[in-house]
Amino acid sequence: MMINKKNIFGKIDTALSALRRGSFVMIRDQNQRAGFVRAAEFADYQIPEISQLKQTIPTLCFTNQQVKFLRPSMTSKKPVFSLPTKDLTGLQIIGLSTGASQLLPLNGGILPEHENSLADLAVRFVKFSKLLPCALLYRIVSKDVVKQEAFCTSNYIPIIEFSDFSNFVSIKNSLSISIKAELPLKDAPKSKIIMFKNSNGREEHFAIVVGKGLEVKSPLVRLHSQCLTGDVFNSLKCDCGQQLNSALSLMNKEGAGIILYLAQEGRDIGLLNKIRAYALQDAGFDTVEANHRLGFNTDERTFDTAVEMLTLLSLQKIRLLTNNPDKIKQLSDLGIEISSRVPLIVPTNSHNENYISVKKDKTGHLII
Numbered sequence: 001m002m003i004n005k006k007n008i009f010g011k012i013d014t015a016l017s018a019l020r021r022g023s024f025v026m027i028r029d030q031n032q033r034a035g036f037v038r039a040a041e042f043a044d045y046q047i048p049e050i051s052q053l054k055q056t057i058p059t060l061c062f063t064n065q066q067v068k069f070l071r072p073s074m075t076s077k078k079p080v081f082s083l084p085t086k087d088l089t090g091l092q093i094i095g096l097s098t099g100a101s102q103l104l105p106l107n108g109g110i111l112p113e114h115e116n117s118l119a120d121l122a123v124r125f126v127k128f129s130k131l132l133p134c135a136l137l138y139r140i141v142s143k144d145v146v147k148q149e150a151f152c153t154s155n156y157i158p159i160i161e162f163s164d165f166s167n168f169v170s171i172k173n174s175l176s177i178s179i180k181a182e183l184p185l186k187d188a189p190k191s192k193i194i195m196f197k198n199s200n201g202r203e204e205h206f207a208i209v210v211g212k213g214l215e216v217k218s219p220l221v222r223l224h225s226q227c228l229t230g231d232v233f234n235s236l237k238c239d240c241g242q243q244l245n246s247a248l249s250l251m252n253k254e255g256a257g258i259i260l261y262l263a264q265e266g267r268d269i270g271l272l273n274k275i276r277a278y279a280l281q282d283a284g285f286d287t288v289e290a291n292h293r294l295g296f297n298t299d300e301r302t303f304d305t306a307v308e309m310l311t312l313l314s315l316q317k318i319r320l321l322t323n324n325p326d327k328i329k330q331l332s333d334l335g336i337e338i339s340s341r342v343p344l345i346v347p348t349n350s351h352n353e354n355y356i357s358v359k360k361d362k363t364g365h366l367i368i
Helices: 005-020 064-070 090-097 118-128 145-154 162-170 228-232 240-254 271-282 287-293 304-312 325-333 353-362
Strands: 025-028 034-039 059-063 080-084 111-113 135-139 175-182 191-198 205-211 220-225 256-262 317-321 337-342
Touching: 005 025, 005 034, 005 118, 005 162, 025 118, 025 162, 034 118, 059 064, 059 090, 059 118, 064 080, 064 287, 080 118, 118 135, 118 162, 175 304, 205 240, 205 304, 220 240, 228 240, 240 256, 256 304, 271 287, 287 353, 304 325, 317 325, 325 337
Parallel strands: 220 256, 220 317, 317 337
Antiparallel strands: 025 034, 034 135, 059 080, 059 135, 080 111, 175 191, 191 205, 205 256
């Protein structure tokens, strides 16, 4: 059956917007079990009356990564875990959603949940909204679908079916070139920008083409994930801004090169969550530990979008300017020929020495 992308994207976007406002979304799994979901970080907001549908006491749902901090003895590899919230206050729930293990009740039982369970769908859906991947789930006892839908309609609560969710994650977003314009830059005066339009109507990615970057057989290419703090404000906590400027300077020196600027702030956890990770780093955690404590993977990025951008630019063979072996692997696996890797080494400072060290020791970056 043909999937109507516009309908799916519209339905999902409405639900994601509701979650970002702290509102409820109702979800149903493939067995028609239903529950109300809200992001745990809004747990101190007043909870609307939903008892008409005889929901159970809400459970707090975590990712596997976060449970390793909350309960290190937990060895299950299930993707999601749940915890009853009967004796928890809203502020305690918010604290737990940020990995504050001291708030975990001593007698609180954290239970593993199966993939595609209501708990799993709840966490994944909240994560899609770029909120903390921790959800409050109110399981609905009543299986009266008509009553459920009538209640949601009268209370403006979006409903997401399992089929909506599975279709959404299976749809391959498609890019198209939208517009090109000259863009002289300080480090590369002979440059232009190429904007790409995303079929999902959300992220905007672009390419900076330096000199004859589209005319050489194997151009120098840099995949650069958006970093507002580093690229715009020259933050000393990371090396992103330095790497971007160095890449442009190197390409300008060669007279050719391409920057693919990807809307993947904070390794694709979003700006707010990146700053939350910064706060945890201030408390002594490294970048990987901070991500895990917030419930995220070490790196949430995929580079299939970059491959599509290269394809639209008619580039199948490149020299990749990177220290990250994962970029090499992902691009190679998706059909891009990497003729060589060009290292990108920039000076460290007292603020980012640990950050650079973690890149090398924990994420395998090729830094000498």
